Amino acid sequence: MPIAGPAGSPTDARRTHRRTRQERRDRRSAAFDLLAVVAALALVGLGLVNLYLVGEVELATRQGAIAAGGLLALAVFWRVRVRYLGVLGWAAYGAAVLLLVGVLTVGLSANGATRWIAIGSLTFQPSELAKLGLLLALAAVLGSGRPAWQRFTTAVLLAAVPIGLTLLQPDLSTAMLLVVLAGTMLVIGRVPARFLLPLAAAAAVIAPLLIGLLRPYQLTRLGSFLVGAHESPTGSGWAVRQAHIAVGSGGLFGRSDDPLRVLRAQYLPERETDLALASLVGQWGLAAGAGVVLAAIVLVWRLALASRAPRTPHGALVGGGLAILLGTETVVSVGANLGLLPLAGVPFPLLSYGGTALVVHLAAIGVVLAVRRDGAKRRLWALPGQRNPRPRLVRLAALGISVLLVSFGVYGWRLQSTQGEALQVVGQEQMTRCFRLPAPRGTITDRHDVPLAANAADVGTGVDRVLVVPSLLRARPADVDRLAELTGRPREELHAQIGAAEGPVLSLPVAEVPRSISDAVTAAGIAGVFVVPEPRRSHPHGALLGPVLGFVGVATPEDEERWPGLPSGEVVGRAGLERQYDATLRGVNGRQCLYVDPRGVPVALGERVDPVRGADLRLSIDLGLQQRLDASLAVAVRAQPHPAGRIGAAVAMDPRSGQVLAIASTPSFDHNVYGPPIDVGALQAGSEAPGSPMLEHVTQAVAPPGSTFKLVVAAANQAHQVFAPHRAIPTGADFTYGGHTFGNWKPMGPMDMVESIAISNDVYFYKLAVALGADAIIDTARTLGVGQPTGIDLPAESAGHLGTPDSARAEGGAWYGGSTVILGIGQGDLQVTPLQNARWTAGVATGSLVTPRLGLAVGTGPDAFTALPAPAATPLPFAAELGPVREGMRAAVTAGTAVRFADLPVPVGGKTGTAQDGGLPEGEYDNWMSAVAPMDAPEIVMTAMVQGPGTGGNSARNVVADGLRHYLEHQPDVVGTGPLQAP
Structure with missing residues (x-):
């Protein structure tokens, strides 16, 4: 102590x-x-x-x-x-x-x-x-x-x-x-x-x-x-x-x-x-x-x-x-x-x-x-050890x-x-969900901006859809009442529809209304209510350009492969120009985004990106010339003794630029059957109708060209000359070769190339074909685009068919001497489209081969169009030697088979043709006519093909004559167009 x-x-x-x-x-x-x-x-x-x-x-x-x-x-x-x-x-x-x-x-x-x-x-x-x-x-x-x-x-x-x-x-x-x-x-x-x-x-x-x-x-x-x-x-x-x-x-x-x-x-x-x-x-x-x-x-x-x-x-x-x-x-x-x-x-x-x-x-x-x-x-006081x-x-x-x-x-x-x-x-x-605001599709017009295909709502024939976000409107009954009043729907019905849409519903269609009402709904500015256009196209001229314009529809797997990244249910061009220029016409979709809770239920509005309207597509087509050519073609087909199943096709093209001024096809179809909604009955009837109205006959129908092909054979002689063009060759009523006799359409005396083109002397061209040989003719034909697509801006163009000795052997057949003989008059193993025919006619007349084009310009208004780039014309290697062929074309009008065109106000050159077609009944033929005007400075080439009897007047001549007359009488109006910026 x-x-x-x-x-x-x-x-x-x-x-x-x-x-x-x-x-x-x-x-x-x-x-x-x-x-x-x-x-x-x-x-x-x-x-x-x-x-x-x-x-x-x-x-x-x-x-x-x-x-x-x-x-x-x-x-x-x-x-x-x-x-x-x-x-x-x-x-x-x-x-x-x-x-x-x-x-x-x-x-x-x-x-x-x-x-x-x-x-x-x-x-x-x-x-x-x-x-x-x-x-x-x-x-x-x-x-x-x-x-x-x-x-x-x-x-x-x-x-x-x-x-x-x-x-x-x-x-x-x-x-x-x-x-x-x-x-x-x-x-x-x-x-x-x-x-x-x-x-x-x-x-x-x-x-x-x-x-x-x-x-x-x-x-x-x-x-x-x-x-x-x-x-x-x-x-x-x-x-x-x-x-x-x-x-x-x-x-x-x-x-x-x-x-x-x-x-x-x-x-x-x-x-x-x-x-x-x-x-x-x-x-x-x-x-x-x-x-x-x-x-x-x-x-x-x-x-x-x-x-x-x-x-x-x-x-x-x-x-x-x-x-x-x-x-x-x-x-x-x-x-x-x-x-x-x-x-x-x-x-x-x-x-x-x-x-x-x-x-x-x-x-x-x-x-x-x-x-x-x-x-x-x-x-x-405790000791350390303790x-x-x-x-x-x-x-x-x-x-x-x-x-x-x-x-x-x-x-x-x-x-x-x-x-x-x-x-x-x-x-x-992860908290954002968006629904698509579809972009209005651009309008397709003729070269004067006259609508040919437009959005139905824009021209007063369609409707707009009214969409709502149910989870946002349920808490605002007054806004639902206001919307019911604007759209004309019963209030109780609209409340019930919105109330029943529970869960992660982003947008709910509640009405389809005309543009005047949809504008009022938009002006009301009700949060959670949106107006989107119904994706329906209107075609004011019905079947006038049905296969050319094509139609739109919900994207197929093939479309999705062509355009990766397409949203589900996207409406795209499915055929014709609507498909060819879909990327331009479709525009850029907008989106309305919503913020959602972890269950996916929208709770608030998010970012809105307005859609960008698709660009308008101005075509090179003149509506007036198109209507005249279509009407003449329809008359020519209906005038046949048996018009059912007979087809007609006609095209007018600028031979210098390739601009297609008119492209008529009969029978045709009305785009409106494709909807939406699709008219299934009309569509089925159209697909089964005789004459294949769903086809665009100018670029997709093929037939033997008959005597119009003599221009190609004559050009082959100028490229691989075997007959002097002004040397008279004995002809007669027929030609025997290899034990076979080939007749002329009438007995004729000695003629040179110019006279033989004018009068369409078959025997002259039999002999010329034999003298040239198949290879020379085929080589020249390929140079003039025969047997290959023209490159026109339309999908599914047919290449036609140009038979050769090699292709005949590949198919298990043989190329005989007679095959070369009948090739000289455009028969045999040969199928072409009317557009191919017009193209080689233009090539002979001008010395250059052009690429046909329908698309002229794209833009967003009359003064904001930009010209579409077009491939340059390709000079023909034998262009300088084609003078006698052109003389023959002119002589056909002045003293030959095409005197129907002699009374036109400018010099015209052309070539007629009548071809046997195994797909037609006995006594019926593919009647052809190709013409160029003016012959001394070509501005237009026009080709027509009409199926029917070959006796009497060639009905295709009337179609081309009517079309040329209309063009020449209205030439400034036909070729004029709005301002264009350089591509």
Whole structure:
């Protein structure tokens, strides 16, 4: 017992010094208590902020009330003395075990697990209490003075009970935390290694067997983590992906001012619990995340240091065990939020929503702070050897936890800096759905901008569709009433239709109205109501240009292959010019975007991109000449004795540029049968009608050209001359070659080439063909485009057929001498289109071969048209030698078979032809006429083909004569066009 010294003695000074040091320690203890509480309060407060930011105000209020209770528990347990820890620990442990047993019998189940007990409107999770009870119980056992084997055995048995009961729920994540807690307590409680190593080995052997205990969702989580899968929309891979989006797009200080903040938060599953950290970073940025991690590190370190203050091992183990438990929970939660660890269902301590966990953690902190506070009153006179040994490795564990958390923080920063923009785009895309606003299709006009094909609604013959977003209008009945009034629909009916469209419906058609009404709907500006044009084309001139203009329809697989990326249901050009120039006419679709919740239900309007109307296509066709040529062709076909199934075709072309001024085909079809909606009956009737009205006969019908081919044979003589063009050759009534006799259409005397072209002397051309040989004729024919597509800007053009000795052998036949003979008059193995005929006629007349073109210009208005580039004419290699052939064409008009054209006001040249066709009945032929005017400076070539009797007048001549007369009488009006910019 110390002996008191006199007043003012050295003994008094030492006592005063000791009291001063004790007061300093008490002040430091109080400061430590305050810092730990502030860190805990920061985590609780940020958790409440997260709930508020994600729109869970009710949960935030509930969690705030529970937090107040937890703080009260912290304050109460702060006053507990170490000597009462044993009683508190066994009481908590016993209560936890009893409640865990109760869960298995009367607990609440959810998602295949039974983990909660309900007390009135409150629910309680006993496994959370088990953490505190096991911590205190193990601290009491391991901190006792019993032999090591007794402490180890008792501790293992104590831990096995709550761990086993938790596994039965099943709650694997909490069970694993209890295992970590038990293992931690054994290590820091200085249990000898000879006991720990066998236990660790047994755990390593048993661990793989636990996979069989995993629930399907737990296996999915593990698999998602191992293979990096981001399945949608309920898997853990999806959850981690959403956590990455939240962290990566949160920025430094978050996006709390984003009007879509709450909607974005809905895409993060478990944003209140397991992924609360990612949610907070997404809302308040990396700064908030760093604050959370810093507060957790501070709390772990203060709890770890508290393990060095108590006077007893019991109290020290409580502080050390709780420090490592909280640190482990924090590491697992942060790692899972970043996708660095499996999503194990471990909430962030104090931050995540959960009443039981919050109260237990705060109460546990209060217990540790009480131990620390009690340790400030340690006996100053105890000898060093008599002081209790401190828990081992606690500070090292705290350091490791801190390093891991800092490393995770760096990873989160790098994730945001390297992938932030991309993740923001992904986040925006997943909450955005758009529906198409179809672009109005451009108009097809003649060269004077007279509409030939237009949108039905633009010309007053079609309708527009009214679309609504049901989920947006349901909450605004007044707007629905207004829409019903505008569209003329009964209010109750419209309300019922919109009300029935539940779920992820982006747009719902509610009316089809004429343009005047759709304009009124647009002007009303009702949010969530849109007007789009019905994709129907109008053709003011019916069947006049049916096969040429073609039709539109919903894209087929073939169309989708031709134009990759077509949206589903897109209306495209399916035939004719509509198909050829679809990319120009179709325009660019717009879109109306909507923001949707994770179920896909629209909740707000997003970006709108207005459609860009397709460009108008101006054709080289003159409507007046087209109508005249079509009418004459129809008269010629109907005048035949048997018009059914007979076809006619006529084309007028500028021989210098290839511009097609008119292109007539009969029979034809009316585009309107293609709708929408398609007139199935009319379409079927058209496809089965005689004469193939669905074909464009100028470019798709082929027939032997007859005597019009003599121009090609004559040109071959000029290129490979065997007869002098002005040398008279004996002809007569027939020609015998190889034992076969080939007749003339009438007996004739000697003639030169010019006369033979004019009078169409067959025998002359029989002899010329034999003299030239097949190869020379075929070579020249190919040079003039025979047997190959002309290149006109129409799809599905026929190449025709030009037989050769090689092709005959390839087909298993033979090329005889007679084959060359009849080739001289355009018969035999030869099929051409009327356009090919017109092209070679133009080539002979001008000396150049042109590419026929229908498309003249594209633009968006009368003064904004740009000329389409056209291929340059190709000079013929024998152009300089073609004079006698042209003389023959002119002579046909002045004194030959084409005198029908002699009364025209300009000199005309031409060639008639009558060809036998195996597809026609006996006595009927393919009647041809090709003419050029003026012959001395060609401006127009016109070719016609009409099937019918060959006796009497060639009906094709009348068609061409009428067409030429119309052209010559109206030439300035026919060829004139609006302003054009250079291509």
